[in-house]
Amino acid sequence: MNDGSTPTPNTTAPRAADAAAAPAAPAKGTLAALRGLLPFLRPYRRQFVLAGIALLVAAGATLAIPYAFKQMIDHGFGAAAGNASPHNVNATFLALFGVATVLGVATAARFYMVSWLGERVTADIRSAVYGHVVGQSPEFFETTRTGEVLSRLTTDTTLIQTVVGTSISLALRNTLLFAGGLAMLFVTSARLTSIILGLLVLTVVPIVLYGRRVRKLSRDSQDRIADASALAGEILNAMPTVQAFTHERIEARRFGASVEGAFATAMRRIRARSVLTMLAIVLVFGAIVFVLWLGAHAVLEGSMTGGDLGQFILYASIVSGAIGALSEVMGEAQRAAGAAERLLELLAVRSSIQDPARARALPARAAGGAALQLAGVDFSYPSRPESAALAQLDLDVRPGETVAIVGPSGAGKTTLFQLLLRFYDPQAGAIRLDGVDIRDLPLHTLRGAIGIVPQDTVIFSADALENIRYGRADATDAEVIAAAKLAAAHEFIERLPEGYRSFLGERGVRLSGGQRQRIAIARALLKNPPLLLLDEATSALDAESERLVQAALEAAMVGRTTLIIAHRLATVQRADRIIVMEDGRIVETGTHASLVALGGIYANLAALQFHNVQVTAAAQA
Incomplete structure (x- = not known):
């Protein structure tokens, strides 16, 4: 999702500054x-x-x-x-x-x-x-x-x-x-x-x-x-x-x-x-x-x-x-x-994000997912250096823990995911995966350990089988189908004219928004990473599909560390921990019940959303 912290692309030609290191x-x-x-x-x-x-x-x-x-x-x-x-x-x-x-x-x-x-x-x-x-x-x-x-x-x-x-x-x-x-x-x-x-x-x-x-x-x-x-x-x-x-x-x-x-x-x-x-x-x-x-x-x-x-x-x-x-x-x-x-x-032009000169390997990991630590992270986008997207961010995530990230648009939630994937480097602070600074990891090693389900799903001009296999290029057909079943995508794919061999059209124009999102979830599940990032992963699903996918995601979270961005608070209530962000900072931390009792930002968001749900249900009745 674009939470407002991601800059809007402009249409200028490559700048001289981009080639500074070239x-x-x-x-x-x-x-x-x-x-x-x-x-x-x-x-x-x-x-x-x-x-x-x-x-x-x-x-x-x-x-x-x-x-x-x-x-x-x-x-x-x-x-x-x-x-x-x-x-x-x-x-x-x-x-x-x-x-x-x-x-x-x-x-x-x-x-x-x-x-x-x-x-x-x-x-x-x-x-x-x-x-x-x-x-x-x-x-x-x-x-x-x-x-x-x-x-x-x-x-x-x-x-x-x-x-x-x-x-x-x-x-x-x-x-x-x-x-x-x-x-x-x-x-x-x-x-x-x-x-x-x-x-x-x-x-x-x-x-x-x-x-x-x-x-x-x-x-x-x-x-x-x-x-x-x-x-x-x-x-x-x-x-x-x-x-x-x-x-x-x-x-x-x-x-x-x-x-x-x-x-x-x-x-x-x-x-x-x-x-x-x-x-x-x-x-x-x-x-x-x-x-x-x-x-x-x-x-x-x-x-x-x-x-x-x-x-x-x-x-x-x-x-x-x-x-x-x-x-x-x-x-x-x-x-x-x-x-x-x-x-x-x-x-x-040389990217500012490069593999380290002396790369380190991730330590051997026992079952239970990856450990994640952010210490004193400051970050501003290059196109807006005067505006801090993240400020003095500290976060420790235990292996296997599910952490939900909520907050208003522009709070820095998507920016956090971009830093974890090392699309950008912070100006200050450090991010560690299993105790290793991610700047010391080869990019393919880092990103290979992370699976992501974005809100804006990308579907390639290929069939359903190859679109899901994008998560792991060497996966067998049986593994692809198993991932599709976990993501509640198997049934609608089977109903396509040629099943898994059906061409999905450029940018997936032959699929609904919910179907595209389930393809993306299947892709991430096939990758089977120790760290899973869910960016509004169920935002485009109807109630029945959301129920199916939620069950699949809960099963997929077992044995891995998961970070969830969600505006719909119903999807994060069962998280081990919820952090609330505002203006690039973590302002509240706790469970759903403790944050509601706190009466702060999360409580206001919850009260507003659940009140709207009740009003809608009453109107439908």
Whole structure:
């Protein structure tokens, strides 16, 4: 339950403070951002080497083509060819076919390897990001929208897949073609090549400067897409409320406005990239055309042969094409850099709740449940540091004892459960389980010793069997069914169309509130923990179901320590001890009878509830 002490999540992006203990985020800049992907690329060095070999062979085959044409022009059609002209032409075209075959095989091998790398690295990144996110503490989810995380897992990783699986290969290929073509241009005519290089330097400067603007717009575009995804996820998860308040059109307009904002940002990026592409093509090809004009005059003057000019033109085309392709790749790299920054920011976030450096084990426990001790616990939520949710809380629970926790909303009851599960750490004081500070226990050991039945039950998109088995993944079908019987869930599950194999729908939409809660109780009973936390475990049940579940819970409490949060005091009267909380403190302790006799907060709550029950019963009579 939300007793008012749990902060309401906001919808801001991850804060810089969340990553305070994390490695530094990548510096702004394409190379710095993409360098952060190296840990995901290193495991596949062998595949990169194979792709590199195929790339070198393909680039070499491409660079051999202009030389073959030079030989054909000078020795096939030139004045010195003579009677050997047909033979030279045949040999040249045979060689060209051989080069084309090598080029085709090498290109296919390169495409296969880099595509495999793109898919593999993307899968690794998605798994790493998801595994990192599910390990975050609730503090992270207070400030991060689920839809934004999903956008990073899908849209951003797809952009990185494009870079790893296509753009890196194209960049390397065209870099090799540029370098090889440039070398052959010098071999063909050093004078013309020097002129073309000088002109190209003048063209690169504006391209680089404008490329920075493209990168910033790419990051902005991804942010707007994430905003739209987050909004859609939030609304789709709340459709009953949206429809009950007839807000369908309002929410559709909100989403439409968000999508239009993303579209406008994307169009700014597209326009900037279009201008970048135009600049690259016009400036580079203009420089090449000017140099080729000089070469044509050199042939007319006799200082170059026709074959030399043809070879120069083909190598110039290769170089210019490589530059044009690199400008396209740069545009993709700009977008991927923004995506990489967002993913690396997510991976840089470190939870404040970590396994201890020197973990301890729980001592061997005899039957009877866990011992629990809270000593001087102070706690404030990170989003509300000025407001104490718990203050100087002291509590000792004996093994096997059942303790009920009551109090008004905002008293700190649910906060206490969150600290026991170590979703947060207290700012002062200590919590001990079987005499061991829970901060000295591995998180899986601690949480494995605790079972919880929350008020807001979570049902997964699976069948009834798997939903209950969530309590203990290795449980047999028979153990699952036994737990369902204990929780009074067996009968209604058996009546489902396919029994325990019935799909329960997303978030359990095919079940009533009481049925969902009984699934959660069965899940906790299957786990069979020494410490059981019940957070309004019977709040959504009708009278008959509550009677059945109460009997099941009382049986389940035997041999284990149990803490019960309840507003309905009828469910806690048989507890060994009742503690009353107010403003984060324990203000009363005792049994039902002693607290009623005390005439304090509990007595007032009991009098109000039981009076309402009597009035309702009289009205029904």
